[in-house]
Amino acid sequence: MTAPRVWITGVGLTTSLGSDRETFSDNLLAGRSPVQIVVDRVGDHEFRSPGCLLPPIPVPAGWTESDFRKLLPGEQAALWSCSSALADAGWLNRDDVRIGIVLGCGGEWVNHWENDCAVGGNDLYESRETESIVSLTRARLGLRGPSSTVAAACASGNYALAVARNWIQQGLVDVCVAGAVEVVTPICRATFHNLRALSRNVDNFQRASRPFDKERHGFVMAEGAVAHVLESEHVARRRGANVLAEVAGFGASSDAFHMIIPSKDPQPAMTAMRGALVDAQITPDQVSYVNAHAPGTSVGDDAEARALMGVFGAHTASTPVSSTKSITGHLLSAAASLEALASITAIQRQALPPTINLDDPEHELCHIRNQSQAADVRVVMSNSFGFGGSNTSLVLRKVA
Incomplete structure:
Protein backbone atom coordinates (compact mmCIF):
# COMPACT_ATOMS: atom_id res chain seq x y z
CA MET A 1 0.00 0.00 0.00
CA GLY A 240 -9.82 22.84 0.22
CA ALA A 241 -6.67 23.83 2.11
CA ASN A 242 -4.09 26.27 0.82
CA VAL A 243 -1.12 24.00 0.10
CA LEU A 244 2.40 25.38 0.35
CA ALA A 245 4.47 22.31 -0.54
CA GLU A 246 4.68 18.52 -0.30
CA VAL A 247 7.14 16.88 2.09
CA ALA A 248 8.30 14.51 -0.62
CA GLY A 249 11.48 12.95 0.72
CA PHE A 250 13.82 12.65 3.67
CA GLY A 251 17.24 11.12 4.15
CA ALA A 252 19.53 10.91 7.17
CA SER A 253 22.91 9.55 8.22
CA SER A 254 25.60 9.99 10.86
CA ASP A 255 29.28 10.71 10.36
CA ALA A 256 30.40 8.85 13.51
CA PHE A 257 33.54 10.95 13.19
CA HIS A 258 33.84 13.94 15.56
CA MET A 259 31.74 15.90 18.04
CA ILE A 260 32.11 19.15 16.07
CA ILE A 261 34.07 18.71 12.84
CA PRO A 262 32.28 17.14 9.84
CA SER A 263 33.80 14.04 8.33
CA LYS A 264 36.42 14.48 5.62
CA ASP A 265 34.71 11.60 3.86
CA PRO A 266 31.72 12.99 1.89
CA GLN A 267 29.96 9.63 1.80
CA PRO A 268 27.80 10.04 4.96
CA ALA A 269 26.39 13.40 3.76
CA MET A 270 25.93 11.95 0.28
CA THR A 271 24.01 9.04 1.82
CA ALA A 272 21.55 11.47 3.42
CA MET A 273 21.02 13.36 0.15
CA ARG A 274 20.66 10.21 -1.93
CA GLY A 275 18.24 8.79 0.61
CA ALA A 276 16.04 11.87 0.27
CA LEU A 277 16.09 11.58 -3.52
CA VAL A 278 15.15 7.89 -3.41
CA ASP A 279 12.39 8.58 -0.88
CA ALA A 280 10.98 11.29 -3.16
CA GLN A 281 11.39 9.00 -6.18
CA ILE A 282 13.33 11.57 -8.16
CA THR A 283 16.77 11.84 -9.76
CA PRO A 284 19.36 14.60 -9.24
CA ASP A 285 18.52 16.29 -12.56
CA GLN A 286 14.96 16.90 -11.31
CA VAL A 287 16.09 19.10 -8.40
CA SER A 288 15.34 22.76 -9.16
CA TYR A 289 17.34 24.24 -6.29
CA VAL A 290 19.47 23.22 -3.29
CA ASN A 291 19.25 25.21 -0.06
CA ALA A 292 22.67 24.32 1.33
CA HIS A 293 23.50 23.96 5.00
CA ALA A 294 26.75 25.91 4.39
CA PRO A 295 27.20 27.90 7.62
CA GLY A 296 30.26 29.88 6.51
CA THR A 297 32.95 27.76 8.16
CA SER A 298 35.81 26.42 6.07
CA VAL A 299 35.38 22.78 7.07
CA GLY A 300 31.58 22.81 6.88
CA ASP A 301 31.30 24.49 3.49
CA ASP A 302 34.07 22.33 2.01
CA ALA A 303 32.51 19.08 3.23
CA GLU A 304 29.10 19.95 1.81
CA ALA A 305 30.52 21.13 -1.52
CA ARG A 306 32.27 17.79 -1.97
CA ALA A 307 29.08 15.93 -1.08
CA LEU A 308 27.01 18.01 -3.52
CA MET A 309 29.47 17.32 -6.32
CA GLY A 310 29.38 13.63 -5.50
CA VAL A 311 25.59 13.43 -5.59
CA PHE A 312 24.85 15.72 -8.54
CA GLY A 313 27.85 14.74 -10.66
CA ALA A 314 27.45 16.09 -14.19
CA HIS A 315 24.42 18.10 -13.04
CA THR A 316 26.43 20.09 -10.46
CA ALA A 317 27.09 22.91 -12.92
CA SER A 318 23.39 23.37 -13.67
CA THR A 319 21.80 22.83 -10.22
CA PRO A 320 21.33 26.19 -8.44
CA VAL A 321 22.70 26.33 -4.89
CA SER A 322 22.60 29.01 -2.22
CA SER A 323 23.03 29.35 1.53
CA THR A 324 20.36 31.55 3.08
CA LYS A 325 22.41 31.64 6.30
CA SER A 326 24.25 34.48 4.60
CA ILE A 327 21.04 36.49 5.15
CA THR A 328 19.36 34.97 8.19
CA GLY A 329 22.40 33.92 10.19
CA HIS A 330 22.61 30.43 11.66
CA LEU A 331 19.66 29.49 13.87
CA LEU A 332 21.35 26.33 15.20
CA SER A 333 18.54 23.96 16.28
CA ALA A 334 15.99 26.00 14.30
CA ALA A 335 18.14 26.28 11.17
CA ALA A 336 16.54 23.39 9.28
CA SER A 337 13.01 24.62 9.99
CA LEU A 338 13.90 28.12 8.78
CA GLU A 339 15.54 26.74 5.65
CA ALA A 340 12.48 24.59 4.94
CA LEU A 341 10.57 27.88 5.00
CA ALA A 342 13.16 29.44 2.66
CA SER A 343 12.59 26.46 0.35
CA ILE A 344 8.82 27.03 0.51
CA THR A 345 9.48 30.68 -0.38
CA ALA A 346 11.37 29.52 -3.48
CA ILE A 347 8.44 27.31 -4.50
CA GLN A 348 5.71 29.83 -3.73
CA ARG A 349 7.47 32.87 -5.23
CA GLN A 350 9.15 30.94 -8.07
CA ALA A 351 12.40 32.61 -7.18
CA LEU A 352 15.77 31.45 -5.87
CA PRO A 353 17.09 33.20 -2.73
CA PRO A 354 20.73 34.27 -2.98
CA THR A 355 23.91 33.76 -1.05
CA ILE A 356 24.80 37.35 -0.25
CA ASN A 357 28.37 38.51 0.42
CA LEU A 358 29.58 35.90 -2.07
CA ASP A 359 32.27 37.79 -3.97
CA ASP A 360 34.87 35.10 -4.60
CA PRO A 361 33.42 31.56 -4.53
CA GLU A 362 35.80 28.82 -3.48
CA HIS A 363 33.73 25.96 -4.87
CA GLU A 364 32.64 25.21 -8.43
CA LEU A 365 28.92 25.10 -7.75
CA CYS A 366 26.05 26.82 -9.57
CA HIS A 367 25.85 29.65 -7.01
CA ILE A 368 22.98 32.13 -6.78
CA ARG A 369 25.20 35.10 -5.98
CA ASN A 370 24.05 38.23 -4.17
CA GLN A 371 20.67 38.65 -5.92
CA SER A 372 17.62 36.40 -6.14
CA GLN A 373 16.71 34.91 -9.52
CA ALA A 374 13.34 34.07 -11.05
CA ALA A 375 13.12 30.36 -11.83
CA ASP A 376 10.78 27.44 -12.46
CA VAL A 377 11.02 25.88 -8.98
CA ARG A 378 9.34 22.50 -8.69
CA VAL A 379 11.61 20.48 -6.40
CA VAL A 380 13.87 21.79 -3.63
CA MET A 381 16.46 19.92 -1.58
CA SER A 382 17.26 21.43 1.82
CA ASN A 383 20.36 20.15 3.60
CA SER A 384 20.96 20.46 7.34
CA PHE A 385 24.07 18.93 8.89
CA GLY A 386 24.39 19.16 12.67
CA PHE A 387 27.22 18.96 15.19
CA GLY A 388 28.12 15.38 15.96
CA GLY A 389 27.65 14.40 12.33
CA SER A 390 23.84 14.43 12.15
CA ASN A 391 23.23 14.68 8.41
CA THR A 392 19.76 15.28 7.03
CA SER A 393 18.34 16.15 3.64
CA LEU A 394 14.75 17.16 2.95
CA VAL A 395 12.99 17.26 -0.40
CA LEU A 396 10.02 19.61 -0.82
CA ARG A 397 7.91 19.54 -3.98
CA LYS A 398 5.51 22.01 -5.57
CA VAL A 399 1.90 20.84 -5.50
CA ALA A 400 0.10 21.48 -8.79
Whole structure:
Protein backbone atom coordinates (compact mmCIF):
# COMPACT_ATOMS: atom_id res chain seq x y z
CA MET A 1 0.00 0.00 0.00
CA THR A 2 1.37 3.40 -1.00
CA ALA A 3 1.89 5.82 1.87
CA PRO A 4 -0.26 8.94 1.62
CA ARG A 5 1.35 12.13 0.46
CA VAL A 6 1.90 14.72 3.15
CA TRP A 7 1.44 18.42 2.50
CA ILE A 8 2.44 21.58 4.37
CA THR A 9 -0.61 23.80 4.74
CA GLY A 10 0.49 26.44 7.25
CA VAL A 11 3.58 28.16 8.61
CA GLY A 12 4.20 30.26 11.71
CA LEU A 13 7.43 31.99 12.55
CA THR A 14 9.29 34.59 14.52
CA THR A 15 12.66 35.57 13.11
CA SER A 16 14.86 38.60 12.71
CA LEU A 17 13.57 38.80 9.11
CA GLY A 18 9.94 38.96 10.22
CA SER A 19 7.20 37.14 12.08
CA ASP A 20 4.92 36.38 9.16
CA ARG A 21 5.55 34.45 5.96
CA GLU A 22 5.13 37.31 3.49
CA THR A 23 7.46 39.71 5.31
CA PHE A 24 10.06 36.97 5.73
CA SER A 25 9.86 36.02 2.04
CA ASP A 26 10.15 39.65 0.90
CA ASN A 27 13.24 40.23 3.04
CA LEU A 28 14.84 36.93 2.11
CA LEU A 29 14.52 37.43 -1.64
CA ALA A 30 15.71 41.03 -1.30
CA GLY A 31 18.79 39.82 0.59
CA ARG A 32 18.08 42.13 3.54
CA SER A 33 20.23 40.84 6.37
CA PRO A 34 19.45 41.95 9.96
CA VAL A 35 22.97 41.30 11.28
CA GLN A 36 24.04 43.65 14.08
CA ILE A 37 26.75 43.78 16.72
CA VAL A 38 25.79 41.88 19.87
CA VAL A 39 27.59 42.71 23.12
CA ASP A 40 27.68 39.91 25.70
CA ARG A 41 29.05 39.82 29.22
CA VAL A 42 29.87 36.52 30.93
CA GLY A 43 31.34 37.03 34.37
CA ASP A 44 33.99 39.73 34.06
CA HIS A 45 34.45 39.16 30.34
CA GLU A 46 32.79 41.21 27.62
CA PHE A 47 32.92 40.32 23.95
CA ARG A 48 31.33 41.58 20.74
CA SER A 49 30.21 39.50 17.81
CA PRO A 50 27.94 39.83 14.77
CA GLY A 51 24.51 38.32 15.40
CA CYS A 52 20.81 38.34 14.50
CA LEU A 53 18.48 39.04 17.43
CA LEU A 54 14.74 38.51 17.69
CA PRO A 55 12.49 41.57 17.77
CA PRO A 56 9.61 41.49 20.29
CA ILE A 57 7.58 38.35 19.66
CA PRO A 58 3.92 38.97 18.73
CA VAL A 59 1.31 38.06 21.35
CA PRO A 60 -0.91 35.15 20.27
CA ALA A 61 -4.68 35.50 20.28
CA GLY A 62 -6.22 34.85 23.69
CA TRP A 63 -3.18 36.04 25.65
CA THR A 64 -2.66 39.33 27.43
CA GLU A 65 0.62 41.15 26.93
CA SER A 66 1.53 40.88 30.61
CA ASP A 67 0.87 37.13 30.87
CA PHE A 68 2.68 36.35 27.62
CA ARG A 69 5.81 38.29 28.64
CA LYS A 70 6.09 36.21 31.82
CA LEU A 71 7.16 33.29 29.63
CA LEU A 72 10.80 32.77 28.71
CA PRO A 73 11.75 33.97 25.20
CA GLY A 74 11.97 30.42 23.85
CA GLU A 75 8.53 29.62 25.20
CA GLN A 76 7.13 32.79 23.65
CA ALA A 77 8.73 31.97 20.30
CA ALA A 78 7.39 28.42 20.26
CA LEU A 79 3.88 29.39 21.34
CA TRP A 80 3.57 32.20 18.80
CA SER A 81 5.02 30.12 15.94
CA CYS A 82 2.87 27.07 16.59
CA SER A 83 -0.36 28.99 17.20
CA SER A 84 0.12 31.19 14.13
CA ALA A 85 0.98 28.13 12.01
CA LEU A 86 -2.24 26.43 13.08
CA ALA A 87 -4.17 29.63 12.39
CA ASP A 88 -2.53 29.91 8.95
CA ALA A 89 -3.62 26.35 8.15
CA GLY A 90 -7.11 26.76 9.63
CA TRP A 91 -6.63 24.28 12.47
CA LEU A 92 -6.33 26.59 15.51
CA ASN A 93 -8.71 25.81 18.40
CA ARG A 94 -10.00 22.62 16.79
CA ASP A 95 -10.73 19.82 19.25
CA ASP A 96 -12.30 17.45 16.72
CA VAL A 97 -8.98 16.24 15.27
CA ARG A 98 -5.82 14.64 16.64
CA ILE A 99 -3.11 17.27 16.36
CA GLY A 100 0.41 16.20 17.26
CA ILE A 101 3.48 18.33 17.86
CA VAL A 102 7.21 17.74 17.27
CA LEU A 103 9.69 20.49 18.06
CA GLY A 104 13.44 20.64 17.81
CA CYS A 105 14.89 22.34 20.89
CA GLY A 106 18.60 22.53 21.52
CA GLY A 107 19.33 25.04 24.23
CA GLU A 108 16.10 25.37 26.18
CA TRP A 109 17.63 24.21 29.47
CA VAL A 110 20.64 26.50 29.09
CA ASN A 111 18.19 29.33 28.56
CA HIS A 112 16.23 28.31 31.66
CA TRP A 113 19.31 27.87 33.85
CA GLU A 114 20.85 31.19 32.81
CA ASN A 115 17.62 33.08 33.51
CA ASP A 116 17.18 31.25 36.81
CA CYS A 117 20.76 32.00 37.85
CA ALA A 118 20.30 35.69 36.99
CA VAL A 119 17.53 35.99 39.62
CA GLY A 120 19.44 34.03 42.26
CA GLY A 121 18.03 30.57 41.57
CA ASN A 122 19.83 27.25 41.94
CA ASP A 123 18.09 25.07 39.34
CA LEU A 124 21.40 24.17 37.70
CA TYR A 125 22.45 22.25 40.81
CA GLU A 126 19.14 21.28 42.41
CA SER A 127 16.76 19.68 39.96
CA ARG A 128 13.05 20.37 40.16
CA GLU A 129 10.08 19.71 37.94
CA THR A 130 10.15 22.15 35.03
CA GLU A 131 7.84 22.18 32.04
CA SER A 132 9.53 21.72 28.67
CA ILE A 133 8.80 23.97 25.70
CA VAL A 134 6.96 21.18 23.91
CA SER A 135 4.77 20.25 26.87
CA LEU A 136 4.01 23.91 27.58
CA THR A 137 3.06 24.59 23.95
CA ARG A 138 0.98 21.42 23.68
CA ALA A 139 -0.94 22.25 26.87
CA ARG A 140 -1.52 25.91 26.01
CA LEU A 141 -2.84 25.03 22.56
CA GLY A 142 -4.87 22.04 23.72
CA LEU A 143 -3.20 19.59 21.33
CA ARG A 144 -4.33 16.04 22.05
CA GLY A 145 -2.10 14.07 19.71
CA PRO A 146 1.34 12.67 20.52
CA SER A 147 4.22 15.03 21.23
CA SER A 148 7.98 14.79 21.05
CA THR A 149 11.15 16.85 21.42
CA VAL A 150 13.98 16.39 18.92
CA ALA A 151 17.56 17.37 19.69
CA ALA A 152 19.91 16.76 16.76
CA ALA A 153 21.70 20.10 16.68
CA CYS A 154 21.29 21.92 13.35
CA ALA A 155 19.41 18.96 11.85
CA SER A 156 16.63 19.07 14.47
CA GLY A 157 14.04 20.83 12.30
CA ASN A 158 14.39 18.34 9.45
CA TYR A 159 14.03 15.44 11.87
CA ALA A 160 10.89 17.09 13.29
CA LEU A 161 9.35 17.28 9.81
CA ALA A 162 10.29 13.66 9.12
CA VAL A 163 8.74 12.44 12.39
CA ALA A 164 5.56 14.42 11.75
CA ARG A 165 5.29 13.02 8.23
CA ASN A 166 5.69 9.47 9.54
CA TRP A 167 3.01 10.00 12.20
CA ILE A 168 0.57 11.16 9.55
CA GLN A 169 1.39 8.30 7.18
CA GLN A 170 1.00 5.78 10.03
CA GLY A 171 -2.36 7.23 11.03
CA LEU A 172 -1.21 8.30 14.50
CA VAL A 173 -2.38 11.89 13.95
CA ASP A 174 -4.67 13.77 11.58
CA VAL A 175 -2.57 16.94 11.66
CA CYS A 176 0.88 17.67 13.06
CA VAL A 177 2.83 20.78 13.98
CA ALA A 178 6.55 20.35 13.28
CA GLY A 179 9.32 22.86 13.74
CA ALA A 180 12.08 24.09 16.00
CA VAL A 181 13.02 26.92 18.33
CA GLU A 182 16.33 28.49 19.27
CA VAL A 183 17.07 31.36 21.64
CA VAL A 184 20.72 32.28 21.95
CA THR A 185 22.09 33.08 25.42
CA PRO A 186 25.35 34.83 26.38
CA ILE A 187 26.96 31.55 27.47
CA CYS A 188 25.89 29.89 24.21
CA ARG A 189 27.44 32.70 22.18
CA ALA A 190 30.57 32.65 24.35
CA THR A 191 30.96 28.91 23.81
CA PHE A 192 30.88 29.17 20.02
CA HIS A 193 33.10 32.24 20.23
CA ASN A 194 35.71 30.24 22.17
CA LEU A 195 35.44 27.42 19.64
CA ARG A 196 36.39 30.01 17.02
CA ALA A 197 33.31 28.99 15.04
CA LEU A 198 31.87 32.52 14.95
CA SER A 199 32.77 35.25 12.53
CA ARG A 200 34.80 37.95 14.28
CA ASN A 201 34.28 40.54 11.60
CA VAL A 202 32.90 43.23 13.88
CA ASP A 203 34.28 46.07 11.75
CA ASN A 204 32.26 45.06 8.70
CA PHE A 205 29.58 43.04 10.47
CA GLN A 206 26.94 43.30 7.74
CA ARG A 207 29.22 41.21 5.54
CA ALA A 208 30.27 38.81 8.29
CA SER A 209 28.15 35.87 7.08
CA ARG A 210 29.62 34.75 3.75
CA PRO A 211 29.15 31.01 3.06
CA PHE A 212 31.16 29.51 0.20
CA ASP A 213 33.29 32.68 -0.11
CA LYS A 214 37.07 32.44 0.14
CA GLU A 215 37.04 35.17 2.81
CA ARG A 216 34.61 33.39 5.16
CA HIS A 217 35.76 33.10 8.76
CA GLY A 218 32.87 31.54 10.66
CA PHE A 219 29.12 31.83 11.04
CA VAL A 220 26.80 34.44 12.52
CA MET A 221 24.52 33.22 15.32
CA ALA A 222 20.81 33.92 15.11
CA GLU A 223 17.65 33.01 16.99
CA GLY A 224 14.02 32.36 16.20
CA ALA A 225 11.38 29.71 15.72
CA VAL A 226 9.51 28.25 12.76
CA ALA A 227 6.58 25.82 12.81
CA HIS A 228 4.98 24.00 9.90
CA VAL A 229 1.55 22.34 9.81
CA LEU A 230 1.44 18.98 8.04
CA GLU A 231 -1.56 16.93 6.94
CA SER A 232 -2.30 14.23 4.40
CA GLU A 233 -3.19 15.04 0.82
CA HIS A 234 -6.64 13.50 1.39
CA VAL A 235 -7.46 15.70 4.37
CA ALA A 236 -6.10 18.84 2.69
CA ARG A 237 -8.05 18.22 -0.54
CA ARG A 238 -11.26 17.43 1.31
CA ARG A 239 -11.26 20.78 3.08
CA GLY A 240 -9.82 22.84 0.22
CA ALA A 241 -6.67 23.83 2.11
CA ASN A 242 -4.09 26.27 0.82
CA VAL A 243 -1.12 24.00 0.10
CA LEU A 244 2.40 25.38 0.35
CA ALA A 245 4.47 22.31 -0.54
CA GLU A 246 4.68 18.52 -0.30
CA VAL A 247 7.14 16.88 2.09
CA ALA A 248 8.30 14.51 -0.62
CA GLY A 249 11.48 12.95 0.72
CA PHE A 250 13.82 12.65 3.67
CA GLY A 251 17.24 11.12 4.15
CA ALA A 252 19.53 10.91 7.17
CA SER A 253 22.91 9.55 8.22
CA SER A 254 25.60 9.99 10.86
CA ASP A 255 29.28 10.71 10.36
CA ALA A 256 30.40 8.85 13.51
CA PHE A 257 33.54 10.95 13.19
CA HIS A 258 33.84 13.94 15.56
CA MET A 259 31.74 15.90 18.04
CA ILE A 260 32.11 19.15 16.07
CA ILE A 261 34.07 18.71 12.84
CA PRO A 262 32.28 17.14 9.84
CA SER A 263 33.80 14.04 8.33
CA LYS A 264 36.42 14.48 5.62
CA ASP A 265 34.71 11.60 3.86
CA PRO A 266 31.72 12.99 1.89
CA GLN A 267 29.96 9.63 1.80
CA PRO A 268 27.80 10.04 4.96
CA ALA A 269 26.39 13.40 3.76
CA MET A 270 25.93 11.95 0.28
CA THR A 271 24.01 9.04 1.82
CA ALA A 272 21.55 11.47 3.42
CA MET A 273 21.02 13.36 0.15
CA ARG A 274 20.66 10.21 -1.93
CA GLY A 275 18.24 8.79 0.61
CA ALA A 276 16.04 11.87 0.27
CA LEU A 277 16.09 11.58 -3.52
CA VAL A 278 15.15 7.89 -3.41
CA ASP A 279 12.39 8.58 -0.88
CA ALA A 280 10.98 11.29 -3.16
CA GLN A 281 11.39 9.00 -6.18
CA ILE A 282 13.33 11.57 -8.16
CA THR A 283 16.77 11.84 -9.76
CA PRO A 284 19.36 14.60 -9.24
CA ASP A 285 18.52 16.29 -12.56
CA GLN A 286 14.96 16.90 -11.31
CA VAL A 287 16.09 19.10 -8.40
CA SER A 288 15.34 22.76 -9.16
CA TYR A 289 17.34 24.24 -6.29
CA VAL A 290 19.47 23.22 -3.29
CA ASN A 291 19.25 25.21 -0.06
CA ALA A 292 22.67 24.32 1.33
CA HIS A 293 23.50 23.96 5.00
CA ALA A 294 26.75 25.91 4.39
CA PRO A 295 27.20 27.90 7.62
CA GLY A 296 30.26 29.88 6.51
CA THR A 297 32.95 27.76 8.16
CA SER A 298 35.81 26.42 6.07
CA VAL A 299 35.38 22.78 7.07
CA GLY A 300 31.58 22.81 6.88
CA ASP A 301 31.30 24.49 3.49
CA ASP A 302 34.07 22.33 2.01
CA ALA A 303 32.51 19.08 3.23
CA GLU A 304 29.10 19.95 1.81
CA ALA A 305 30.52 21.13 -1.52
CA ARG A 306 32.27 17.79 -1.97
CA ALA A 307 29.08 15.93 -1.08
CA LEU A 308 27.01 18.01 -3.52
CA MET A 309 29.47 17.32 -6.32
CA GLY A 310 29.38 13.63 -5.50
CA VAL A 311 25.59 13.43 -5.59
CA PHE A 312 24.85 15.72 -8.54
CA GLY A 313 27.85 14.74 -10.66
CA ALA A 314 27.45 16.09 -14.19
CA HIS A 315 24.42 18.10 -13.04
CA THR A 316 26.43 20.09 -10.46
CA ALA A 317 27.09 22.91 -12.92
CA SER A 318 23.39 23.37 -13.67
CA THR A 319 21.80 22.83 -10.22
CA PRO A 320 21.33 26.19 -8.44
CA VAL A 321 22.70 26.33 -4.89
CA SER A 322 22.60 29.01 -2.22
CA SER A 323 23.03 29.35 1.53
CA THR A 324 20.36 31.55 3.08
CA LYS A 325 22.41 31.64 6.30
CA SER A 326 24.25 34.48 4.60
CA ILE A 327 21.04 36.49 5.15
CA THR A 328 19.36 34.97 8.19
CA GLY A 329 22.40 33.92 10.19
CA HIS A 330 22.61 30.43 11.66
CA LEU A 331 19.66 29.49 13.87
CA LEU A 332 21.35 26.33 15.20
CA SER A 333 18.54 23.96 16.28
CA ALA A 334 15.99 26.00 14.30
CA ALA A 335 18.14 26.28 11.17
CA ALA A 336 16.54 23.39 9.28
CA SER A 337 13.01 24.62 9.99
CA LEU A 338 13.90 28.12 8.78
CA GLU A 339 15.54 26.74 5.65
CA ALA A 340 12.48 24.59 4.94
CA LEU A 341 10.57 27.88 5.00
CA ALA A 342 13.16 29.44 2.66
CA SER A 343 12.59 26.46 0.35
CA ILE A 344 8.82 27.03 0.51
CA THR A 345 9.48 30.68 -0.38
CA ALA A 346 11.37 29.52 -3.48
CA ILE A 347 8.44 27.31 -4.50
CA GLN A 348 5.71 29.83 -3.73
CA ARG A 349 7.47 32.87 -5.23
CA GLN A 350 9.15 30.94 -8.07
CA ALA A 351 12.40 32.61 -7.18
CA LEU A 352 15.77 31.45 -5.87
CA PRO A 353 17.09 33.20 -2.73
CA PRO A 354 20.73 34.27 -2.98
CA THR A 355 23.91 33.76 -1.05
CA ILE A 356 24.80 37.35 -0.25
CA ASN A 357 28.37 38.51 0.42
CA LEU A 358 29.58 35.90 -2.07
CA ASP A 359 32.27 37.79 -3.97
CA ASP A 360 34.87 35.10 -4.60
CA PRO A 361 33.42 31.56 -4.53
CA GLU A 362 35.80 28.82 -3.48
CA HIS A 363 33.73 25.96 -4.87
CA GLU A 364 32.64 25.21 -8.43
CA LEU A 365 28.92 25.10 -7.75
CA CYS A 366 26.05 26.82 -9.57
CA HIS A 367 25.85 29.65 -7.01
CA ILE A 368 22.98 32.13 -6.78
CA ARG A 369 25.20 35.10 -5.98
CA ASN A 370 24.05 38.23 -4.17
CA GLN A 371 20.67 38.65 -5.92
CA SER A 372 17.62 36.40 -6.14
CA GLN A 373 16.71 34.91 -9.52
CA ALA A 374 13.34 34.07 -11.05
CA ALA A 375 13.12 30.36 -11.83
CA ASP A 376 10.78 27.44 -12.46
CA VAL A 377 11.02 25.88 -8.98
CA ARG A 378 9.34 22.50 -8.69
CA VAL A 379 11.61 20.48 -6.40
CA VAL A 380 13.87 21.79 -3.63
CA MET A 381 16.46 19.92 -1.58
CA SER A 382 17.26 21.43 1.82
CA ASN A 383 20.36 20.15 3.60
CA SER A 384 20.96 20.46 7.34
CA PHE A 385 24.07 18.93 8.89
CA GLY A 386 24.39 19.16 12.67
CA PHE A 387 27.22 18.96 15.19
CA GLY A 388 28.12 15.38 15.96
CA GLY A 389 27.65 14.40 12.33
CA SER A 390 23.84 14.43 12.15
CA ASN A 391 23.23 14.68 8.41
CA THR A 392 19.76 15.28 7.03
CA SER A 393 18.34 16.15 3.64
CA LEU A 394 14.75 17.16 2.95
CA VAL A 395 12.99 17.26 -0.40
CA LEU A 396 10.02 19.61 -0.82
CA ARG A 397 7.91 19.54 -3.98
CA LYS A 398 5.51 22.01 -5.57
CA VAL A 399 1.90 20.84 -5.50
CA ALA A 400 0.10 21.48 -8.79
